[in-house]
Amino acid sequence: MAIPRSPDSGAGIVLGTPGRPWYRGRVISEHPLVVQKFGGSSVADPDRVRAVADHIVRTRRAGHDVVVVVSAMGKTTDELLRLAHDVSHRPSERELDMLLTAGERISIALLCMAIIDLGQPAVSFTGSQAGIVTDTAHGRAKILEVRADRLRDALAAGNVAVVAGFQGVSTTFDITTLGRGGSDTTAVALAAALGAQACEIYTDVAGVYSADPRIVPEARRLGRLSYEEMLEMAASGGRVLALRSVEFARNHTVPVHVRSSFTWEPGTWVQEEDPSMEQAIISGVTHDTSEAKVTIEQVPDRPGIAATMFRALAEAEVNVDMIVQNVSTADHTDISFTVPKEDLARTLEVMDKVVAEVEATGLRHDPDVGRVSLVGAGMKTHPGVAATMFETLAEEGINIEMISTSSIRISCVVPAGDVERAVRALHRTFGLDEG
Ligand code: ADP
Ligand code: ASP
Ligand code: MG
Numbered sequence: 001m002a003i004p005r006s007p008d009s010g011a012g013i014v015l016g017t018p019g020r021p022w023y024r025g026r027v028i029s030e031h032p033l034v035v036q037k038f039g040g041s042s043v044a045d046p047d048r049v050r051a052v053a054d055h056i057v058r059t060r061r062a063g064h065d066v067v068v069v070v071s072a073m074g075k076t077t078d079e080l081l082r083l084a085h086d087v088s089h090r091p092s093e094r095e096l097d098m099l100l101t102a103g104e105r106i107s108i109a110l111l112c113m114a115i116i117d118l119g120q121p122a123v124s125f126t127g128s129q130a131g132i133v134t135d136t137a138h139g140r141a142k143i144l145e146v147r148a149d150r151l152r153d154a155l156a157a158g159n160v161a162v163v164a165g166f167q168g169v170s171t172t173f174d175i176t177t178l179g180r181g182g183s184d185t186t187a188v189a190l191a192a193a194l195g196a197q198a199c200e201i202y203t204d205v206a207g208v209y210s211a212d213p214r215i216v217p218e219a220r221r222l223g224r225l226s227y228e229e230m231l232e233m234a235a236s237g238g239r240v241l242a243l244r245s246v247e248f249a250r251n252h253t254v255p256v257h258v259r260s261s262f263t264w265e266p267g268t269w270v271q272e273e274d275p276s277m278e279q280a281i282i283s284g285v286t287h288d289t290s291e292a293k294v295t296i297e298q299v300p301d302r303p304g305i306a307a308t309m310f311r312a313l314a315e316a317e318v319n320v321d322m323i324v325q326n327v328s329t330a331d332h333t334d335i336s337f338t339v340p341k342e343d344l345a346r347t348l349e350v351m352d353k354v355v356a357e358v359e360a361t362g363l364r365h366d367p368d369v370g371r372v373s374l375v376g377a378g379m380k381t382h383p384g385v386a387a388t389m390f391e392t393l394a395e396e397g398i399n400i401e402m403i404s405t406s407s408i409r410i411s412c413v414v415p416a417g418d419v420e421r422a423v424r425a426l427h428r429t430f431g432l433d434e435g
Contacts, residue, residue, distance in 0.1 A: 033155070033196045034059065037069040037165065037187035041204040042261035043107055044074035052202075052261060053114035056160055060120055065155045067194060068162045069187040070111055072103025077180075093138035097167075097177045101127070104164035104183070112162050122160040125150065127167035127175075132186065134168035134176045137317075141168060141176035142244075143185065146193035163190065184245035192252035199249070199256050201241060206260040207267030208233070208240055210432040211285045215420050218433040222283060226273035229283050229377055230256075232409040236373035237288025246270065273377070281378035281385065282430045287423045289370040289416055291321060291338040293401065294347055296354075298361035299335055301328040305358050306335065309351070316350045318343045322371070322404045322413065332361075336402060338413065341367055369401060370419035373411040374426060386410050392429045398422050 036056060043049050052070075060066050071077075080099050084091040091099075108124035115122035131147030154161040165183025170176045178185050184201055191199035208230065209219040225233075227250035234243040240258060249256050249270065259267030273279075299305055306325070313320055323337040339347045348365060355363050379385050389410055393400055398421065402413035414422055427433055 031063055031065040033065040033067065033194055035067045035069065035187050035191040035194070035196045035199045037183055037199065037201050038071065038111075038261055039183065039201075039203045040071040040074050040076065042202050043070055043111065046110075048261075049073075049107075049110050050114050053111060053118060055261070055264065056111075056115055057118045057120045060160055064197075066160045067151060067155070067190055067196070068111065068160060069165045069183055069190060070104065070107040070162060071165050071183040072100075073107055073110075076103040076106070094174055097138045098175050100177050101164065101167040101175055104166055108162045108164045115160055115162070120160060121158055122162055123154045124162045124164070125154075126164045127186065128169035130161075130163045130190070132168035132189070134170050134178070136170040136172055136174065136176070138174070138176055140179045141170065143168060143178070143189050143248075144171065146189055148190065148193045151190070151194065178244065179242070181239060181242035182244070184242040185248060188245040188248040188252075188254050188256065191254045192248060196254070199254050201245075201256060201258045202261035203240060203258065204260065204262060205240065206263055206265055207258050208238070208270070208284070210283065211423055211427050212238070212287065215287070215423055216285070216427045216433075219427065220432065222268050224269045224271065224274075225283060226377060227270060228273065228408060229375055230270045232373075232375040232406060233284055233286050236286040236371065236375065236409060236411055237290070238284065238286040238375075241270070279378040279381075280376050281382045282374050282376035282432065284375050285423050285426045285430070285432065286373045286375060287370060287419050288373075289419055290340055291369070291371065292341045292344045292365055292367040293336055293338050293369045293413060294344075294351065295334055295336040295364045295366075296351065296360045296362075297334050297364065298332040300359060301331050301333045308358055309335065309354050312350050312354050313339075313347065316346055318347050318350070322402055322411065324402045324404070338369070338371070338402070368416040369413050370416045371411050371413050372419060372422045372426065373409050374430065375409045377408050379410070380407050388429060389426060392425050393422055396421055396425050 038052050043052055056066055056068055080103055084096055084099055112122040112124045130151055133145040134141035134143055151161045165186040166178050168176050188199050205213055207221040209221055211219040213219045230246045234241050234246045256270040318339050321338045326334045351363050398414050398418045400412045404411050
């Protein structure tokens with residue numbers, strides 16, 4: 001198969017003042033630095049690895065220093081996870097991290113080989129070698145510090161540095177992973193630590209769309225988004241960027257360019273809000289089917305009960321998302337909340353005890369739910385968005401089970417089987433289908 005070549009070599013990187021990589025107080029290179037991250041589908045087979053290598057080399061030759069972050073090839077992470085569950089009922093979290101990081105290790109070595117073949121020196125680094133120091137929470141570690149001296153040395157010596165995404169080393173020297181999709185976070189963290197001009201996230205779609213293009217073929221690519229809008233989209237299921245990576249980008253003002261490694265066309269810039277631009281009322285519709293709903297029935301309505309429930313969940317490290325408390329009748333009320341499906345068993349264990357402790361009457365759960373959300377900065381100043389959203393769902397005969405809002409997002413929990421229809425109907429009603 002002919003290797004598809006990228007028509008540009010970093011020409012999309014024209015934003016802001018070029019950064020000048022520095023090292024211990026001195027500029028190490030006159031070249032502006034760019035971090036390029038390639039997701040699993042971008043390096044799924046040898047042809048793809050060579051296409052990506054070609055793009056990296058051309059970016060380097062166009063005058064940029066390049067740090068590359070790469071994910072495991074194709075579905076490797078899923079396959080490794082399956083293997084772990086084949087050999088163990090409940091895989092040790094430490095060993096699971098050791099296993100999963102192997103996927104990215106394969107990618108860095110192969111990508112470096114392909115880059116070197118094109119005449120460009122390149123050096124691979126595991127997360128630990130790249131100086132990514134995390135806390136000790138296996139499977140969901142947070143980056144505490146980036147000690148990027150080895151990367152700076154590699155760049156100063158004229159190399160492309162290729163770093164394994166999604167992994168680090170903990171403060172107790174164990175290998176950790178950052179959670180699914182974590183290579184995005186590695187890339188943005190490195191871009192922040194190295195003062196890169198931009199962080200380019202290459203994936204299998206041409207940017208951030210007004211809805212997941214797999215579900216809404218009419219979805220439009222968004223030219224730019226503020227960090228706040230992208231945060232809400234990522235938090236409500238728009239998995240094109242991992243949530244933590246957007247938090248990092250916002251906190252360190254790293255411009256992020258999401259684009260395709262298949263067509264190489266310019267994609268979506270995620271950056272600070274431009275006050276001179278009018279804000280879209282609705283930028284996108286997101287959906288998420290990764291959570292389950294839990295309801296505690298007939299909880300006594302008195303101070304301290306909710307605190308007891310959610311403290312118990314926090315201590316079990318369950319990430320609770322939406323919480324809804326009903327109006328109380330006869331001094332009792334129902335409380336519902338959502339949790340990631342993988343935390344459901346743990347949640348029910350904890351809640352069984354809490355139900356007895358607080359003298360509630362019952363515990364129900366429903367894994368067959370999904371969340372649809374509307375996100376848009378202009379929502380703040382435009383009344384009526386919620387009403388139109390609920391009317392649209394009603395016209396589709398879709399029952400709303402829970403509602404939550406932020407200043408720029410409205411989310412509804414609906415039956416899982418209705419999620420895709422809800423996304424398409426909302427996309428149409430809010431005029432996002434039109435070009
Ligand atoms: P990678 O392996 O490159 O990290 P991901 O699968 O994590 O890629 O993210 C890209 C996928 O995100 C796309 O294939 C698309 O189906 C999905 N996606 C969900 N919501 C959106 C959206 N609003 N815009 C673009 N892609 C989206
Ligand atoms: N390989 C990891 C995953 O599949 C990390 C990533 O791709 O960002 O989640
Ligand atoms: Mg991803």
